[in-house]
Amino acid sequence: MHLRPCFEKNPQSRNAANGPDLVKHTIWLALLDELRRVSPWRERLVVHECHAAAGLYRISRALNRPASLHIKVLGEEAMTRPMLGVAQSYVLGVIGAARTRHYAGSPLLTAAAIGHHANASLEACEYDPVTRRDMEHNVRCLCTAMKASVNVTVPGNAGMVFESEPTIAKQLPGWDSSHVLCLDPFDIWSTQADLGRRQRLADTILAAAHNNIPTVVFFCWKDSAFGRAEMNGGHAPPVVAGYTWLRDQLRAQSMEPVVVAGEWGFPFAVWTVGLDESRAPVAKRIYYELEILLQALLGARALPAEVALTVDGTALTVARARRARSKRAGQGAPVTPRVLIFDDDLVRDLRGVEFYGIDVRLEGTADRAEKVVASYRPTVVLMDHNFLGAERSGVDAVEALRKTWDKQTLPIIGISSLQATNAALVHAGANASMSKRSVLEWLRSDAPLQVNEESHGNQSEHN
Secondary structure, eight states, X not given: OOOOOBOTTSGGGGGTTSHHHHHHHHHHHHHHHHHTTSTTTTXXXXXXXXXXXXXXXXXXXXXXXXXXXXXXXXXXXXXXXXXXXXXXXXXXXXXXXXXXXXXXXXXXXXXXXXXXXXXXXXXXXXXXXXXXXXXXXXXXXXXXXXXXXXXXXXXXXXXXXXXXXXHHHHHGGGOOTTEEEEEOOOSOSSOGGXXXXXXXXXXXHHHHHHTTOOEEEEEEOSSHHXXXXXXXXXXXXXXXXXXXXXXXXXXXXXXXXXXXXXXXXXXXXXXXXXXXXXXXXXXXXHHHHHHHHHHHHHTTSOOOTXXXXXXXXXXXXXXXXXXXXXXXXXXXXXXXXXXXXXXXXXXXXXXXXXXXXXXXXXESOOTTXXXXXXXXXXXEEEEOSOOTTOSSOHHHHHHHHTTTOOTTTSOEEEOOSSHHHHHXXXXXXXXXXXXGGGHHHHHTSSHHHHXXXXXXXXXXXXX
């Protein structure tokens, strides 16, 4: 697969995979994941990327990123890896890019997150015609490789710049609440020269909030002292249509955004607006995912002096993240679903297949089922009936597993090719069954996520 990554000589790659970029993408993925579980986004999801850029970046050692943050995100165990690490691993694995030398940007992450949604579309906008051409190529390569059903459009004529902001501003009044918007205009929040863009974007953000269009907005300032003053409301006089002005406008209309603010190399903030009744669960999810991100990046160490993050004014710390993660275990906190498959056919057929948002382990025999379950701690087990050359059948394994784990703590689904043997697996203690031909489609659907939520909800009731 011939990809077109953005190399380090391109200014767009200078900030790819730095701390603020990781925070921004974590928030964006958390929002999409929360929305696609509930109406109206569960039935229809229309995503607009207003500043898509190249979508794929070649990370060079010459850029000297602190402690190779993107590698730390990818290198965690699946049980503790942040959702951004899971998404990066999936995207780079599907397109065959070296995981330690590349970083997937928001258009590829978005395409992967909604790619198998039953009714989803992605509009990816980019100003520069060359960057736009490369981004479209990378997104379509990913969608083809993952057999995505998402409808992708990239507006703009070849060889010509495309002003996405005026287009979005004109379209937004006609959108229904199934639309979601991402705005990443970089540093426009201070200079008089950017006043026109700033006013247009401020109007767009206010309209999105008023019409309940979930919108993520990225703010940053090249002048650190200026940015700090703006975030703290201490800049005088206030910048026309700037950060503080826009925040006051939203608050005056009781449309308080979820605000992630801080400093990581430079001052930045990420707002999520237009949430209405979804605000509370989205805010909790963002806080939780950022806790996991910090823990993965920084481990047991305290936050470096140059890193400071708050969510709605509450400070994030590594120690707080460890305590919160321990406390929330078994309380329905979102974690990566783990699917354990015992099947001597699928261990061959699914080897090397990537799945978005879930971790899959394949076993060709159920002879050691109890030990594997105890060490892997799966969300759900898929169990075949017959194993060539094995000591015991799937029925024997299910009966053995049920001596330790009940149906609530360990869901088991029979996956035999025959209805009669699936019935035998259910009789032995499996929760349900499905045809082996349906397994691949099941893994690519939202079913593992639903089992994960039900499993954690049951564990919460038992704790």
